[in-house]
Amino acid sequence: MSTENIPQSEPLRNDQVQNNAGGFSWAVDDMQRLRRFLCLGCEGGTYYQGEKELGIENAKSILKLIENGRGVEVVETIKTYSIEGRTSKQNPIMFALALCAKSTDLPTKRAAYGSLSDICRIPTHLFMFIKYAHALGQNWGRAQRRAVSKWYTEQNPSKLAMAITKYQNREGYSHRDILRLSHPSTNDALLCFLFDYITHGLQKAIENLNKPKESTNGDHTTEDKTDKDQPQVQQQQQQGNLNDEDDETNNKKLVTIEQLKDFLETVEKAKTSTNEDELITAIRQHHLVREHMPTNMLNSKSIWSVLLEKMPLTAMIRNLGKMSEIDLLSENSDAEKRVVERLKNREQLQRARIHPFNILVALETYKQGKGFKGKLQWQVSKQVKDALEEAFYLSFKYVKPTNQRYLLGLDVSGSMSGGTINGSPSVTPAVGSCAMCMVTVRTEPYAKVS
Known part of the structure; x- marks a missing residue:
């Protein structure tokens, strides 16, 4: 019988499997499923499969890879997709990383926590990871406390100051919550000042500056170091890894406690300011962003015009x-x-x-x-x-071409014209599939669409 006459409800070959639509197709192995999940996620589900069911299915595939000794490879794949910007959303990345971090396989767990700072580049990512990790297991083990503490203590103080004021809370967590759960400890006076600001507020942090402190287990403050002891932090000593992909301006280095105080005082004052000129000056002098502005001032053309200059x-x-x-x-x-x-x-x-x-x-x-x-x-x-x-x-x-040969088949059935993809209501599956097909056709020299 010609293959053209075989309905999709019957297999062409014995190695095909039945899919969720009732038709037969070639099986996707677990690593391919991981890559697909990282790119597409499961938000909103599919036409044939619900979001929860799809999420469980992908989680099982990741766990199976870990059980088969490929956990470190899974973490490296997650890291590559994150750093190279291959995904449109971070949720699948963070969920997969949390799944590896909560694994009982020691090499996988070490690889996951060891990659935390590279993958969670801004607080939003970190909070998202912690949310998923909490859902998978509520206990904060030593490995998680150490990795999260390291995320904070290895930051450049100037970038951390910008980050903690720009992303104050996400996913039901604040920086204060995370510090109390992770107990970071550091000898860096600038970081200690920032941690005091997070946990006690600016006024208390300023009062604590000249008070001698003794290092204790789980206490982020250590011996007293004022500006006289540590007037500057050399860039090579505090490179940090908070590489916010949204931060093209690479905000001005704040290298002394006095400068940190000035920045934080400006941020706190901006929260309640109703003076346009005052806010415009703060934006230009301290590189404040939209998140620093009070809600009642976000209808001002003058404010947005200045924000746009460095946005x-x-x-x-x-x-x-x-x-x-x-x-x-x-x-x-x-x-x-x-x-x-x-x-x-x-x-x-x-x-x-x-x-x-x-x-x-x-x-x-x-x-x-x-x-x-x-x-x-x-x-x-x-x-x-x-x-x-x-x-x-x-x-x-x-997009770098692979120089491989591709035959792309597009689904043109009615199910493609309804619903959304990746939780984006403005894009239908038909538009999304055509757009992604266009990416391949425009970048690959050997591609055919049917």
Whole structure:
């Protein structure tokens, strides 16, 4: 019988297996399933399989790889996908890492915690990892306390100061919660000051500066070191690894306690400020970001105009709707020109490592003229919309070709025109699959679509 006449409900060969749709296809091995999960996740499930069921299935595949002695390989795969920016969302990355960290396989556990600082580059990632780790096992073992403590104590103080004030709490955790659970200990006076600020507030941290302290187990404060003892922290001594992919400005180094105090005092004052000029000065002098601004001042065109001057590319794309709503991106305005120029800048796109799918989501959302959550509505700027589309195509150029031969088959059934993918309501499976197919066709020399 010709294979063209065999229905999908029957196998073509004996090595095919039945899938969730009832048809037959070739089995996906556990490592392939891991890679697929890291890229696609399970948010919202699929047309044929629920989110919870899909999540359990992927977790079982990861556990099976660990049981078969491939746990370290799993961690390396997670690390590679995270660092190279191959995924559009971090949730699958953090869940898979937490699963490895909570494993009873010692090499896997060591590899997972050893990679924590490389994979969790900003507090959002760290809090997400801790949330998943808590769900998998509520006890904080020695390995987890040590790894999380190390995440804090190995940071450059200036970058850590920016991070703890920009990302104050996520996923139900605050930095104060994490410090109390991990008990970091350090001899660095700048870090001790920051830890005091996190746990006791700025005023208490300033009062504690000149009080001698004795090192105790689980106490982040140690012997007294003021500016006279440690006026500067050399960059080579405190390189840190908080490489926020959103932070193109590489915020100004704060190398003394006095400078840290000045920065934190500015942040605290900004929280309740209603003075535009005061906030604009703080933004320019201390590189404050949107998260530092009081909510009641986020409708100010002047504030957003200054924020835009140094705003990281990912944050800029995320806030296009808001900036359009307050009419900052009006036709032929300086702000509109700045946004368009940056969206078309190849070097900035490459440095920001923005996934093509995220640009597609931003484009589809922006051209709707309204958000899918909340009441935000805006007048669409044609120049910005066209620049987003160009940025989408430019982002393909940073995908390295494998030079392998590909035959891509696209599902054109009715199920592809409904629902969402990756939790993104602006993109249907049909649009998403075509976009990702385009990535392969534009980067691979030997690709055919049918």
